[in-house]
Amino acid sequence: MFLHGTSRINAQGHLEIGGCDVTGLAKEFGTPLYIVDEALVRQRAREFMDAFRKTGLRFQVAYASKAFCVMAMCRLAEEEGMSLDVVSDGELHTALQAGFPADRIHFHGNNKTPEEIQMALDAHIGCFVVDNFVELQLLNALAGDKGKRVNVLLRITPGVEAHTHEYISTGQQDSKFGFDLGNGAAFRAVRQAIALPNLKLLGVHSHIGSQIFEVEGFRMAVEKVAAFAIEVRAKLGETFSVINLGGGFGIRYVEGDTPLPVSQYVQAISDAIISSCTAADFPLPEIWIEPGRSMVGDAGTTLYTVGTSKDIPGVRKYLAVDGGMTDNPRPALYESKYEAILANRANEAPTELVSIAGKACESGDMLIWDLKLPESQPGDLLAVFCTGAYNYAMASNYNRIRRPAVVFVKDGRADLVVARESHEDITRNDLIPERLRKQAVSR
Numbered sequence: 001m002f003l004h005g006t007s008r009i010n011a012q013g014h015l016e017i018g019g020c021d022v023t024g025l026a027k028e029f030g031t032p033l034y035i036v037d038e039a040l041v042r043q044r045a046r047e048f049m050d051a052f053r054k055t056g057l058r059f060q061v062a063y064a065s066k067a068f069c070v071m072a073m074c075r076l077a078e079e080e081g082m083s084l085d086v087v088s089d090g091e092l093h094t095a096l097q098a099g100f101p102a103d104r105i106h107f108h109g110n111n112k113t114p115e116e117i118q119m120a121l122d123a124h125i126g127c128f129v130v131d132n133f134v135e136l137q138l139l140n141a142l143a144g145d146k147g148k149r150v151n152v153l154l155r156i157t158p159g160v161e162a163h164t165h166e167y168i169s170t171g172q173q174d175s176k177f178g179f180d181l182g183n184g185a186a187f188r189a190v191r192q193a194i195a196l197p198n199l200k201l202l203g204v205h206s207h208i209g210s211q212i213f214e215v216e217g218f219r220m221a222v223e224k225v226a227a228f229a230i231e232v233r234a235k236l237g238e239t240f241s242v243i244n245l246g247g248g249f250g251i252r253y254v255e256g257d258t259p260l261p262v263s264q265y266v267q268a269i270s271d272a273i274i275s276s277c278t279a280a281d282f283p284l285p286e287i288w289i290e291p292g293r294s295m296v297g298d299a300g301t302t303l304y305t306v307g308t309s310k311d312i313p314g315v316r317k318y319l320a321v322d323g324g325m326t327d328n329p330r331p332a333l334y335e336s337k338y339e340a341i342l343a344n345r346a347n348e349a350p351t352e353l354v355s356i357a358g359k360a361c362e363s364g365d366m367l368i369w370d371l372k373l374p375e376s377q378p379g380d381l382l383a384v385f386c387t388g389a390y391n392y393a394m395a396s397n398y399n400r401i402r403r404p405a406v407v408f409v410k411d412g413r414a415d416l417v418v419a420r421e422s423h424e425d426i427t428r429n430d431l432i433p434e435r436l437r438k439q440a441v442s443r
Contacts (some may be wrong), residue, residue, distance in 0.1 A: 001341060004040070004252075004298055004385075005037040005040030005043075005299060006040065007301070007375075007385075008120065009346045013344075013347040013348070018037050018409025018410045018411065018413075019411055020409045020412060022035065023343065023381060024344050025409070025414055026186075026305070029420070031303050031305045031323070032303065032304050032305075032322055032434055033407065034300060034302055034327075034340075034391065034404055034407070035301045035302070035409055035410060036296070036299055036300075036408050036409065037149065037189045037299040037300075037301070038299075038408045038409060039078060039410050039411075041073075041228050041296055041388075042080060044262070044294060044295045044299070045080040045082060045295060046080065047262040048061045048266065048291055049061055049080065049081060049082070051262055051266035051267070054408075055270040057270055057274075057286070058286040059287045059288065059413070060287075061083065062083035062085045063077040063082045063083070063085070064086055064240055064247050064290040064291060064293075065077075065084055065087075065091050065292070066085075066087055066091065066390075066393060067292030067293050067296055067388075067390060068292075068296045068391075068393050069090075069094050069095075070094065070417055072408060072418075073296070073417075074099075074100045075098050075100075078098070078101065078104075079098050082104075083126070084100055084106070085105070085290050085402075087108040087109040087115075092116070092119060092123065093119075096123055102123045102124050105120075105123070105376065106127045106128075106290075107120045107125055107129065108124060108129045108155075109131065110131040110176055110178075112135060114138065117138065117139055117142050121150065126151060127150075127153060127202065128151070129154075129205045130152050130189075131151070131155050131177060131178055132179070133179075133192070136192055136199070139198075139200045140196040140197070143199070144198040149197070149199065149203050150198065150200065151200050152200065152201055153201075153242060153244055154178075154186065154189050154190060154193060154202055154205065155177060155206070156181050156189075156204050156205070156206055156225070157175050157178040157180050158204075158225055159182050159210070160220045160221045160224065172217065177207070177381075182299060186204070190232050190236065191236060201240075202240070203240035203241055203285060204225060204228065204240060204243060204244070205244040205246065206224075206225050206243075207246025207247065207290070208248060209248050210247070211250045211251070211347055212248045212250050213250045213258050215264065219269075219272045220267055221245060222243075222273055223276055223340060226272075226273065226280075226282070229243065229285070230280045238440035239282075240442035241283075242286045242287075242288060243286075243287060244288035244290070245269055245289050246289065247289060247293070249265050249291055249293070250293075251293055251297040252298065252386070253339070253386045254339050259294075262294070269289070295389075297386055297387075297388045298388065300388020300391065300392075301382075301384065301385055301386075302328065302384045304321035304322055305380070305381060305382075306320070306342075306378055307320045308378070311377070316354075317352065317355070319355065319373075320358070321356060321357070321359070323367075324358010324360050324366075325359060325360050325367075326360055326388060326395060326396050326397070326398050327403065328391045328395075329395075329396070330391065330394070331366060331367055331368070332365065333394075337368075338384050338385065338387070339368075339384075340367075340382055340384040341382075341383055342376060343382065343383035344381045345374055351374055352373060352374075354371055354373055354376070355368065355369045356371055359401070362400055362401050392406055397426060400426050402421035403420070
């Protein structure tokens with residue numbers, strides 16, 4: 001059993017997180033329930049901030065809110081001195097409602113709408129990360145209409161293919177994101193950005209993928225981006241003041257995952273930047289990164305109640321829980337793997353092999369295949385670990401299943417940060433046209 005952060009097994013044989021017995025959390029808040037170990041999130045934030053402080057470089061660490069975006073998380077990131085990246089008007093609204101300083105917000109996305117750009121301009125955000133030529137022209141025009149000159153980074157694809165799942169690999173040439181470095185698009189974008197009067201080009205952004213367990217990909221990306229910056233200075237006389245290396249730092253989901261310490265990723269990036277820039281007598285830029293999963297992933301645990309089971313002799317035993325792909329679509333999307341225990345009987349030895357099925361009407365709604373557990377009964381609590389990133393964020397109402405509540409736990413206290421959806425929430429935006437109402441009355 002792998003426990004991390006403040007997780008432990010208490011004297012009653014129950015899983016405890018943040019000093020809170022999860023059986024008590026289930027009674028108070030119901031299941032499924034997302035439980036976030038607040039102390040571990042803060043620890044991860046401080047690991048990034050402290051690692052950069054030791055390099056002596058100027059830096060910003062921006063929490064990638066797409067991993068888990070709720071107002072309480074935005075507040076936590078702000079308290080820890082971080083910046084914030086957003087990719088939609090919904091994430092921007094969440095950050096602003098939470099009181100996050102707009103000048104530390106960076107707006108990403110490959111298809112920002114005019115309305116989203118207008119909203120970000122009105123909020124006076126700190127930087128736009130521009131993804132394509134259409135956006136360059138649109139942002140310049142909209143900023144001009146408001147009499148603004150806005151900071152921009154250009155997202156480039158450096159041609160580095162990270163060793164990760166194809167759907168979360170983004171730095172290769174064939175990607176929906178960014179200006180390609182290899183075919184000259186990135187250079188043309190820089191030339192265009194410099195010429196546009198309402199844009200102030202700070203530098204470039206590069207992100208090679210997610211769930212990366214080695215530093216070589218980051219080193220290669222730094223070398224390519226730095227070489228590009230040097231070329232731009234030589235040919236256009238423009239010196240980048242910011243280089244953003246994105247995120248992608250891996251976490252441990254299951255046995256066999258081997259993430260590196262945060263300090264090792266940061267040191268590799270910093271060493272590569274210093275080496276490349278010093279060799280070319282290039283002024284050291286400010287370094288930005290964007291951890292998301294590595295901030296919150298292993299701090300999250302999802303708690304389910306066991307329901308029905310189905311034993312197919314000689315094949316497998318299915319154990320069904322009261323959630324599934326509606327609160328965790330990652331196994332269906334990426335074949336993601338997870339570890340889990342019976343949280344109310346955590347000290348008991350496993351006696352059977354089961355597969356954890358969700359309750360959605362899809363054969364693919366499987367959370368875990370081949371998990372060893374004690375023989376379970378309806379009403380047992382199953383805790384699935386490392387569900388803090390891209391679980392709540394990607395949750396849906398498929399089958400009109402209500403999205404779970406979220407609690408932050410710390411020092412024996414549980415704070416509700418997202419209420420469980422109600423039945424009324426499910427139908428809140430539904431409308432019945434008058435003609436259908438009339439037909440119902442006539443029958």
